[in-house]
Amino acid sequence: MPQISVVIPLYNEIGNVGPLCAALAAALGSADVEIIIVDDGSRDGSSAALDREAEQRGEQFKIIHLQRNFGQTAAMQAGIDASRGEVIVTLDGDLQNDPQDILPLAQRLLAEDLDVVAGWRKNRQDGLLLRKIPSRVANRLIRRITGVWLHDYGCTLKAYRASVLKGVRLYGEMHRFIPAWLATLTYTDRIVEMPVRHHPRRAGQSKYGITRTFRVLVDLIFVKFFLGYSQRPMHFFGTIGLGFLSLGSLMLLYLFIIKFALGVEIADRPMLIAGVLFFLAGLQFLNTGVLGEMLARIYHESQDKKTYVVRGTVHLEPPA
Structure with a gap:
């Protein structure tokens, strides 16, 4: 060798x-x-x-x-x-x-x-x-x-x-x-x-x-x-998804308040479209994170892929 x-x-x-x-x-x-x-x-x-x-x-x-x-x-x-x-x-x-x-x-x-x-x-x-x-x-x-x-x-x-x-x-x-x-x-x-x-x-x-x-x-x-x-895709996609979801939810909540509390018309406001888009994008990123977690688990289990490398092993036999 x-x-x-x-x-x-x-x-x-x-x-x-x-x-x-x-x-x-x-x-x-x-x-x-x-x-x-x-x-x-x-x-x-x-x-x-x-x-x-x-x-x-x-x-x-x-x-x-x-x-x-x-x-x-x-x-x-x-x-x-x-x-x-x-x-x-x-x-x-x-x-x-x-x-x-x-x-x-x-x-x-x-x-x-x-x-x-x-x-x-x-x-x-x-x-x-x-x-x-x-x-x-x-x-x-x-x-x-x-x-x-x-x-x-x-x-x-x-x-x-x-x-x-x-x-x-x-x-x-x-x-x-x-x-x-x-x-x-x-x-x-x-x-x-x-x-x-x-x-x-x-x-x-x-x-x-x-x-x-x-x-x-x-x-x-x-x-x-x-x-x-690679081993935690939900942390990547989930963070982005929660950010978009939160932003979209805040926009929609604001529009909901001014619509029903103040009687302001919101149908022609760009914020309504933006809020819906951010909300749906957040859901999509969260869904992608879940799918990524499932694929990562399937990959590691099917390939028997180790997530570590052993440098060496020390095993002392007990005295006779």
């Missing part, structure tokens, strides 16, 4: 396959590490190149070929599922992350008994307008919304404790927010960051663009809801 599993999702990186495998072999050498490269349906010859590298470099390298391009998150989950190490380190396959940083991150995680050590590209080698500025804006928003204060959420190079990482399932675009998801299973002070090297892209083309920032903003809405209310 290897102590460290390195998971690398890779898509159409034919120019980087050879240098990447050479750099990994040089950085990890004879360390107790397995290297899992997930070919995410590449169609530029990367698949054959990875197979040749694996045959040449031996059993330390493991190649997983996906049927088609499922996206970085799915490829990362495939590698995590196949990993056997106590520590899982993820990094990109474009050689902008430096394989020399893998062992320092894993060693710090083990030495300080942490759950996540995230890489921080302190001296980032990317374009200012299309990469650095959007990334800074996105990172600031993610920090404020999730409460996990990392400088660089976009850096794939991170070390995780396998028992914690395997407590969540990755789908959609969740790979950007893994530390935030793990904050639901561990304390935030067990999630730290560490400066790592960053290099300009040597070959191939970046798979990211300015549109990624907008996708992050949309995903953050779901992340905020999931982190705070």
Whole structure:
């Protein structure tokens, strides 16, 4: 059983396959590490190149070929599922992350008994307008919304404790927010960051663009809801519903009083329509909260989904 599993999702990186495998072999050498490269349906010859590298470099390298391009998150989950190490380190396959940083991150995680050590590209080698500025804006928003204060959420190079990482399932675009998801299973002070090297892209083309920032903003809405209310949706929808219901009730009560106590005509008042709408909206939000609670209960019971992660167990046998 290897102590460290390195998971690398890779898509159409034919120019980087050879240098990447050479750099990994040089950085990890004879360390107790397995290297899992997930070919995410590449169609530029990367698949054959990875197979040749694996045959040449031996059993330390493991190649997983996906049927088609499922996206970085799915490829990362495939590698995590196949990993056997106590520590899982993820990094990109474009050689902008430096394989020399893998062992320092894993060693710090083990030495300080942490759950996540995230890489921080302190001296980032990317374009200012299309990469650095959007990334800074996105990172600031993610920090404020999730409460996990990392400088660089976009850096794939991170070390995780396998028992914690395997407590969540990755789908959609969740790979950007893994530390935030793990904050639901561990304390935030067990999630730290560490400066790592960053290099300009040597070959191939970046798979990211300015549109990624907008996708992050949309995903953050779901992340905020999931982190705070996935197991208690009634608290989210119910709070909004009670607010609308109270506001609508006050409006209607006011109109009722002036209608029957003062004889004022209310049929042509906009407040009447607004009060009815707020009242009905409040009822709808409360109904949505009830349905959410039922769905959450059905999900956890049918999937036998645990809401906790066990770090370890101590059981002392009584003396004979």
